[in-house]
Amino acid sequence: MQKIVKVSSWVVLWGILLSVAGCSKESEKKTSRPNILFIMSDDHAYQAISAYSNQLLETPNIDRLAKEGMLFTNASVTNSICAPSRATILTGKHTHINGKTDNISPFDTTQMTFPQLFQKAGYQTAMFGKLHFGNNPKGVDDFMILPGQGHYINPDFITPRGDTTITGYVTDIITDLSLEWLDKKRDPEKPFLLMYLHKAPHRPWWPRVDKFKEFTKKTFPLPETLFDDYSNRGTAAKKAEMNLLHHMEYSHDSKIWPETLEAMGRVEPVVNNTQANIYNEFNRANAEQKQQYKPIIDAINEDFKANWAGKSDRDKMIWKYQRYMQDYLGSISSVDDNVGRVLDYLDKNGLTDNTIVVYTSDQGFYLGEHGWFDKRFIYDESFKTPLLIRWPHEIKPGTTQEEMVQNLDFAQTLLEAAQIAAPEDMQGESLMPLLKGMENTWKREAVYYHYYEYPSVHMVKRHYGIVTKDYKLAHFYYDVDEWELYDRKKDPKELNNVYDDPEYAELVKELQEKLKGLREKYKDSEDLDKHYLDRYLNRSGAKK
Structure with missing residues (x-):
């Protein structure tokens, strides 16, 4: 005979409530918005990160982001010079759209930046280190930024409370400020966006x-x-x-x-x-x-x-x-040590699991390749930039990504990760499909580049171009009219311009047509080339 067990109605109700509460809590956990830690160094060449190559230096702390996240091998910039690159990152727009085409022209403060959107969406926001333009960054609740290029030794800082000088070495100080904010000023009830921005290893490469x-x-x-x-x-x-x-x-x-x-x-x-x-x-x-x-x-x-x-x-x-190299790499060694301090803080305080960490640079840099230092060119050492992203439970650890991505994409990527709608006038592509292993939905085959600051220091001529995984086509203009084509697979060091090689004639036509399409897509034109040239010459005092 089957035994019948009677359960009181209040017990059943209590069980249902517990079950619903548990589901709700789990759902909340799954949909909670991630924290964002955006780390950027100035002029940090990808060749000087051991996750890319250990010929020069070991960077074990930055390498952690590659081991625990994703390493991008074809990340690049839209304009390889400091302030324009930063403007592109903040606005998600090419420099001819956001107006910051060179280091001389002022940043258009009417431009919407992604920290403003994070702040509006309820994130607590902060910025410490080198911004390079503007004394009052928009969209951040707290900041301490270096004026202009800043200094390595006993640096000055601009703050909401007035200017101050701090005794010590700049890389350590920027980290101290960031950790202090995380530990004492951060509201644990809110997600955060922290922009942790190093001056190093910018010229004059002064190590601790x-x-x-x-x-x-x-x-x-x-x-x-x-x-x-x-x-x-x-x-x-x-x-x-x-x-x-x-x-x-x-x-x-x-x-x-x-x-x-x-x-x-x-x-x-x-x-x-x-x-x-x-x-x-x-x-x-x-x-x-x-x-x-x-x-x-x-x-x-x-x-x-x-x-x-x-x-x-x-x-x-x-x-x-x-x-x-002694000075440049010595400066980077301190950056790596300090990145380790911040990553350790996230671990010790239970923040790692729900924090996206991005490490990048505002552009690449020459470390003696072709006999050069500095940047500016569309050639790889200048054009390519390090990019490492860690996002626990979303990015498969140890992943290498070869798709063509740019700093143009950072704003839209972070906004999507934070479930914030991106403005329609942003020009990048969210990297979310790549981060989540859905490469088959990634459609970009080529990226667009345009450099403007000439005549100026280092005298790198104005040029724009298209870059795919296999080829690079560039047009140098203003006081010259020259084209260059490089076969990136056969000639990875970019030593031989094959633009006039008959074997590449059809490819030249194809790439020129695609370049024309990219200029139209991103709303660039010969009229804008002339506009920004005239503006630059007038502001810089350079001779026409």
């Missing part, structure tokens, strides 16, 4: 004293193209002024005292000084800091004074390259 001491003892492998003669390329490569031997400054860049140079007389090759000398940074140090730095700099100067005149031009080039 312990890294300075460590890295001046290191020697680095030479790039294969260090002595490139540009024989199979156009006028632009031949005329650019970013050669290590002929354009990198002895004092400002290589840390030679002006007194050393004066005592040596005429130092060959003669380099025109366009920047301040070593004292621009050194004199910001207090007495204790100077005492720590001076013996290291003196040792560099003693070697220079004793050996420079006897070196061949080849050996001088190598000496300058090694000095450059």
Whole structure:
């Protein structure tokens, strides 16, 4: 005989309520908006991240983002220069649309930025470090930003409460400020958007004293193209002024005292000084800091004074390259250490699981390739940028992504992740399909690039172009009218312009047509080229 068990109605009701509450809580957990930690360094070359290549430096903390997330191998910028790149990131628009085509023109503050949209949607927002333009960033609840380029030693900061100077090394300080905000100022009831923006490793590449001491003892492998003669390329490569031997400054860049140079007389090759000398940074140090730095700099100067005149031009080039790498990579080593501090904080405070972490740079950078330093060109070392994204439970750990993406896409990607509608006039594509492993829905085959700041420092000519996984077509204009085509698979170092090669004639026509289509899609034109040229020449005082 079956036993019948009677259960009171209140017990059943209580069970239903618990079940509903549990489902509701689980649903809330699944739909909770992620925190965003956006990390950007200035002029950080992808070649100087060991997740891309460990020939120069180990970056174990930045590498964590690749191991635990996604590494992009074809990430690029729309305009390889600091302030325009940052304007593109903030607005999700090409520079000819947001108006910030060069470092001279002011940022159009009527432009909507993605932090404003996050703030409006209930996110708590903050920005610490280098913005490069504007004294009052829009859309952030709290900020401490460097004025302009900022300084490495005892940097000044612009804050909502007035300007201040903080004693210490800039990379450590920016991290301290970010961690303090996370730990003491953040509202745990709100999701956050934190923009953690390093000045390093921007010129003049000034390491913290312990890294300075460590890295001046290191020697680095030479790039294969260090002595490139540009024989199979156009006028632009031949005329650019970013050669290590002929354009990198002895004092400002290589840390030679002006007194050393004066005592040596005429130092060959003669380099025109366009920047301040070593004292621009050194004199910001207090007495204790100077005492720590001076013996290291003196040792560099003693070697220079004793050996420079006897070196061949080849050996001088190598000496300058090694000095450059010692300082540049020493600066990055501190960035990596500090990224580790922030990632450890997320782990220890239970924030990792629901935080998207992005690491990128405002553009790529030359580390001696083709004999160059700086950026600006559509060529890979300048055009490509590091991009690593970690999003636990959404991105498969250890994923490498080869699709063509740009800094143009960051705003729309982060907005979609936060369930915030993006304005229709943004021009990027959300990377969400790639982050979630749905590459088959990704339609982009090519990206568009346009550089404007000429004539100016480094004298890289104006140009625009189209880049696919396999090819790169660029048009240099204004005082020249030249086209360049590179086969990215056969010639990854971009040494041979095949634009006039008959074998590529049909491809040239096809790419030129696609380039025309991209210019129309992104609302660029010859009229805008002329408009921005005239505006630039008028503002810069350059001769037409």
